[in-house]
Amino acid sequence: MKALHELTATEARALLGQGKISAEKLVHATLEYINEREPEIEAWVCLRPDLAIQQAKELDRQGSQGLLHGIPFGAKDIFDTRDFPTTFGSPIYAHNQPAIDAVHIALMKAAGGVLLGKTVTAEFATFKGGKTHNPQRHNHTPGGSSSGSAAAVGAHMVTLATGSQTAASVIRPASFCGVIGFKPTFGKISLGGVKSLSPSLDTLGCFTRSVGDAALGVAAMSGDHALADIAPLKKKPRIASTLTYDAKQASADAVAAVNHAALLAEDVWQKDVPQIDLPKIFSDMSEIQGRIMWSESARSFTFERENYPEQLSQQLRGLIKQGAQISYAQYSADLLRAEEARHVMHALLTDNYDVLISPAAVGEAPQGLTLTGDPIFSRVWTLMGLPSITLPLFQGSTGLPVGVQLVAARGRDAYLLSVADALMKAR
Amino acid sequence: MKALHELTATEARALLGQGKISAEKLVHATLEYINEREPEIEAWVCLRPDLAIQQAKELDRQGSQGLLHGIPFGAKDIFDTRDFPTTFGSPIYAHNQPAIDAVHIALMKAAGGVLLGKTVTAEFATFKGGKTHNPQRHNHTPGGSSSGSAAAVGAHMVTLATGSQTAASVIRPASFCGVIGFKPTFGKISLGGVKSLSPSLDTLGCFTRSVGDAALGVAAMSGDHALADIAPLKKKPRIASTLTYDAKQASADAVAAVNHAALLAEDVWQKDVPQIDLPKIFSDMSEIQGRIMWSESARSFTFERENYPEQLSQQLRGLIKQGAQISYAQYSADLLRAEEARHVMHALLTDNYDVLISPAAVGEAPQGLTLTGDPIFSRVWTLMGLPSITLPLFQGSTGLPVGVQLVAARGRDAYLLSVADALMKAR
Numbered sequence: 001m002k003a004l005h006e007l008t009a010t011e012a013r014a015l016l017g018q019g020k021i022s023a024e025k026l027v028h029a030t031l032e033y034i035n036e037r038e039p040e041i042e043a044w045v046c047l048r049p050d051l052a053i054q055q056a057k058e059l060d061r062q063g064s065q066g067l068l069h070g071i072p073f074g075a076k077d078i079f080d081t082r083d084f085p086t087t088f089g090s091p092i093y094a095h096n097q098p099a100i101d102a103v104h105i106a107l108m109k110a111a112g113g114v115l116l117g118k119t120v121t122a123e124f125a126t127f128k129g130g131k132t133h134n135p136q137r138h139n140h141t142p143g144g145s146s147s148g149s150a151a152a153v154g155a156h157m158v159t160l161a162t163g164s165q166t167a168a169s170v171i172r173p174a175s176f177c178g179v180i181g182f183k184p185t186f187g188k189i190s191l192g193g194v195k196s197l198s199p200s201l202d203t204l205g206c207f208t209r210s211v212g213d214a215a216l217g218v219a220a221m222s223g224d225h226a227l228a229d230i231a232p233l234k235k236k237p238r239i240a241s242t243l244t245y246d247a248k249q250a251s252a253d254a255v256a257a258v259n260h261a262a263l264l265a266e267d268v269w270q271k272d273v274p275q276i277d278l279p280k281i282f283s284d285m286s287e288i289q290g291r292i293m294w295s296e297s298a299r300s301f302t303f304e305r306e307n308y309p310e311q312l313s314q315q316l317r318g319l320i321k322q323g324a325q326i327s328y329a330q331y332s333a334d335l336l337r338a339e340e341a342r343h344v345m346h347a348l349l350t351d352n353y354d355v356l357i358s359p360a361a362v363g364e365a366p367q368g369l370t371l372t373g374d375p376i377f378s379r380v381w382t383l384m385g386l387p388s389i390t391l392p393l394f395q396g397s398t399g400l401p402v403g404v405q406l407v408a409a410r411g412r413d414a415y416l417l418s419v420a421d422a423l424m425k426a427r
Numbered sequence: 428m429k430a431l432h433e434l435t436a437t438e439a440r441a442l443l444g445q446g447k448i449s450a451e452k453l454v455h456a457t458l459e460y461i462n463e464r465e466p467e468i469e470a471w472v473c474l475r476p477d478l479a480i481q482q483a484k485e486l487d488r489q490g491s492q493g494l495l496h497g498i499p500f501g502a503k504d505i506f507d508t509r510d511f512p513t514t515f516g517s518p519i520y521a522h523n524q525p526a527i528d529a530v531h532i533a534l535m536k537a538a539g540g541v542l543l544g545k546t547v548t549a550e551f552a553t554f555k556g557g558k559t560h561n562p563q564r565h566n567h568t569p570g571g572s573s574s575g576s577a578a579a580v581g582a583h584m585v586t587l588a589t590g591s592q593t594a595a596s597v598i599r600p601a602s603f604c605g606v607i608g609f610k611p612t613f614g615k616i617s618l619g620g621v622k623s624l625s626p627s628l629d630t631l632g633c634f635t636r637s638v639g640d641a642a643l644g645v646a647a648m649s650g651d652h653a654l655a656d657i658a659p660l661k662k663k664p665r666i667a668s669t670l671t672y673d674a675k676q677a678s679a680d681a682v683a684a685v686n687h688a689a690l691l692a693e694d695v696w697q698k699d700v701p702q703i704d705l706p707k708i709f710s711d712m713s714e715i716q717g718r719i720m721w722s723e724s725a726r727s728f729t730f731e732r733e734n735y736p737e738q739l740s741q742q743l744r745g746l747i748k749q750g751a752q753i754s755y756a757q758y759s760a761d762l763l764r765a766e767e768a769r770h771v772m773h774a775l776l777t778d779n780y781d782v783l784i785s786p787a788a789v790g791e792a793p794q795g796l797t798l799t800g801d802p803i804f805s806r807v808w809t810l811m812g813l814p815s816i817t818l819p820l821f822q823g824s825t826g827l828p829v830g831v832q833l834v835a836a837r838g839r840d841a842y843l844l845s846v847a848d849a850l851m852k853a854r
Contacts (some may be wrong), residue, residue, distance in 0.1 A: 099523045106730035196619030223726045224755045299650045303533035328651045
C-alpha cells in the first residue's frame with residue numbers, strides 16, 4: 001500500500017469507507033509529511049495540527065457520510081476561516097480573524113473535510129509572489145496567486161487544496177507545479193466570505209493530483225455532489241486545439257505540450273483534433289479581461305487604498321492607480337463586448353466542438369520567487385466564464401512540468417471532467 | 428430654508444458646495460432629528476454620533492470634492508463595517524466586528540459620505556421582522572428585509588440609506604414607507620463584504636426621498652459617477668404596464684396605483700401606455716425565483732446551520748431545510764430557464780418597450796411587525812436582474828403609501844432614472 005499521505009482523496013475515501021484506515025491516521029500521516037517538507041516548500045501560512053486531529057477523531061466517532069469524510073485539505077488564505085487568521089497575503093491583515101467560514105469552506109467541512117490550515121497567496125490574489133517555492137525546483141516560482149495550494153499539492157503535502165482565479169491563478173500554478181488545477185464555470189462556487197478582487201471574474205477552484213479528486217473537491221465546494229462521479233463518455237468528443245490570439249507568447253514548450261495533448265486525444269478517440277483559430281471577436285479579449293479586472297480591482301481595494309496605502313505593495317498601488325484611470329464608460333463597453341464574445345464562444349462550443357485544448361501557461365515556471373508568471377493564456381477563458389482544467393501531461397525542455405488547459409462550454413463541468421479523466425488515464 | 432435634516436442629498440450638496448452650510452452642521456442636525464424620532468421608529472441597530480461629527484469636521488477642513496461630500500447616510504446591518512459591529516440581524520453575530528468596510532461602503536466613504544450607523548435588517552436579510560416600525564403608522568411593518576433603512580428615510584431621519592434585495596427587500600419596504608427605493612442592474616454594485624444569501628440574486632440598492640438622490644447614492648455605491656447626473660429624455664419613452672402572472676395577488680390598491688402611474692405617464696408624454704401580459708415563459712418565474720433563492724440560501728447558511736442551529740429562527744431553519752431538499756438538478760434546470768427568460772425579457776425591453784410599470788407590493792403595509800409582507804411582485808424582476816425603482820405615487824384605501832415599480836432593460840439604469848425623475852416631477 002502507498003504511504004497514507006500519497007493517497008489521492010478518492011483512494012483515501014475508499015479505504016476510509018471500508019474501515020481500513022481512520023481519519024485520524026490519515027490526518028496524522030498528512031501532518032507528519034507536511035512537517036517534513038514544509039521547511040523547503042513554505043506553502044503554508046498557518047496550520048493547526050491539534051484542531052485537525054481533534055476533528056478527525058470526531059469524524060471517526062461519527063462514522064462516514066460526507067463526500068470529503070476525513071479528507072484533509074488546505075485553503076488559500078484569501079478565504080475567510082473561523083479557526084484561522086485570514087491575511088489575504090497582506091501585512092494589513094496580519095492579525096485578521098474572521099468570525100465565519102467562507103461558504104465553500106463551510107460546505108467542505110460539512111461534507112467531512114478536515115481543514116489543516118491556510119496556504120500562501122500572492123498579495124490579495126494578485127501578482128506579488130509569496131515565500132513559497134516550486135516543489136519541482138526550489139528557486140522557481142510555483143506560480144500564483146494560489147501559490148501555496150499548488151505547491152502543497154505538488155509536494156504531496158496534501159491531496160486537496162483550494163484556490164481562486166481572476167486571471168490565471170488556478171490554471172497557471174497547476175501547470176508550474178505539475179498538478180491538476182480545476183476552475184469550474186463562473187458562479188458555480190459561492191464567493192461568500194472570499195475577498196473580492198474583480199466580481200465579474202473571480203472564480204474558485206481546486207488543486208489535486210487526479211481528475212477524480214478535482215471532481216470530488218469541486219463537488220463539495222459547490223454543493224453539486226453529483227459532480228463527484230465522473231461519467232464515461234457516451235460518444236467521441238469533438239476536440240480542437242487553439243493557441244488563441246496570444247500564440248506569439250507561447251514558448252516552444254507550451255506549443256509542444258498542446259500538440260502532445262492533441263495527439264494523445266487523437267490516439268484515445270481515433271478522431272482528428274484540428275488546430276483552430278478563434279473567431280475574430282477574441283482578438284482583443286485578453287486586453288479586455290485585463291481592463292475589466294483592474295477597473296473592478298481599483299474599486300474593490302478602496303478600503304485599503306484609503307486606510308492603509310503605505311502597506312500595499314508598490315506594484316499593487318501602481319495597478320490600482322492604472323485601474324482607477326480606466327473610465328467607467330470604457331469599463332461598461334468592455335463588459336458588453338465580453339458578453340457578446342460569450343455568445344460567440346457558446347455557439348462554437350455547442351455547434352462545433354465539445355472541448356478546446358490550449359496552453360495553460362507560456363511555458364515552464366520562471367526562475368525566482370518575486371514574480372508568479374504571465375497569466376496571458378487564461379485571460380480569455382476566465383473572461384468567458386468557462387470551466388477549465390490543467391492537465392500535467394508534458395515536461396518542458398529543462399525538465400519542469402508544462403500543463404495543458406482544457407476548456408468546455410459554460411455549465412459543462414461534468415463533461416469536461418469526463419474528457420480530462422480519459423486523457424489522464426490514457427497518458 | 429428647510430430644516431437641515433429635511434434637505435435631500437442633492438439639495439445639501441448644492442448648499443455645501445456654495446459654502447452655505449457645513450458638513451458638521453448637516454451631520455449634527457441629522458443626528459439631532461434621529462434622536463428625536465428614533466424612540467418611536469427604532470430603525471437603527473447602532474449609531475456613533477461622535478465619530479460622524481469628527482468625520483464631518485475633517486471633511487469641512489478638506490473642502491468638497493466627492494460625490495457624497497458631507498452627506499450622512501445609514502447602512503443596512505448586512506454589510507461589513509470596520510467602525511460598527513455587523514450583526515446580520517442575528518443573535519449569532521451580536522458581537523461580530525469586521526476588519527473591513529464592504530466595498531460599496533468604502534466607495535461611499537471615499538466619496539465623502541458620512542456613515543452614521545447601521546440600520547435594522549430582517550434576520551440575514553430574509554423574512555423575520557425586526558424591531559422597526561413603519562413611520563407612517565407605527566403598528567404596521569416597514570417591510571423588509573431592509574426595514575431600518577426604508578423607515579429611517581421615510582421618517583426623514585436620514586436622506587440616504589443602503590439596502591439589499593434578493594426577492595423584494597428594497598422595492599417593497601420603499602413602497603410600504605412611501606419613499607424611493609432603487610435597485611440597479613444585477614452586478615452593478617460589488618457584493619464584496621456583503622453577507623451572501625443567494626449569489627444569483629443578491630443586489631444592492633438604496634432608499635431616498637428623491638430620484639436624484641437615488642441616482643447619487645447608486646453612483647457612489649457603484650463607482651459609476653456619471654449616473655448621478657440625470658439626463659433629460661431625448662424622445663418619448665415607450666411605456667407599458669403589467670400586473671404580471673401574479674395579478675391575482677394584487678390588491679385593489681396595487682392595481683389602482685399602477686393605473687394611476689400609467690395615466691400620469693400618458694399625461695406627461697401624451698402617449699398611450701397599454702396594459703400588457705408578459706410572455707408565456709414568465710408564468711412560473713416567481714416560483715423559479717423562490718426555488719433558486721432557497722436552494723442557494725441553504726448552501727449559504729451552511730456555517731450557521733452547522734455551528735449555531737439553535738440560534739437561527741425557526742422560520743429560517745424551516746426555509747433552509749426546504750431549500751436543502753431542492754435537488755441540484757432542479758436548481759440547475761431553474762437557472763437555465765431563468766437565463767432563457769432573460770433573453771425573452773431583453774428582447775421585450777429592447778424591441779417593444781423602454782419601461783414597464785408594475786406593482787411594487789401587494790398593497791399597503793400589513794399590520795404587525797413580525798412579518799415583512801409578500802415579496803411576490805419583485806420576484807420576477809429580481810430574477811431577471813433588471814434595474815427597478817419604487818415611486819411613492821399613490822395612497823391606499825386606509826391612507827398608507829402604495830408605490831409602483833418601474834423596470835427597464837439590464838444596464839439601462841440611467842434611462843430608468845430619467846423616466847422615474849420625469850414622473851415624480853409631474854405628479
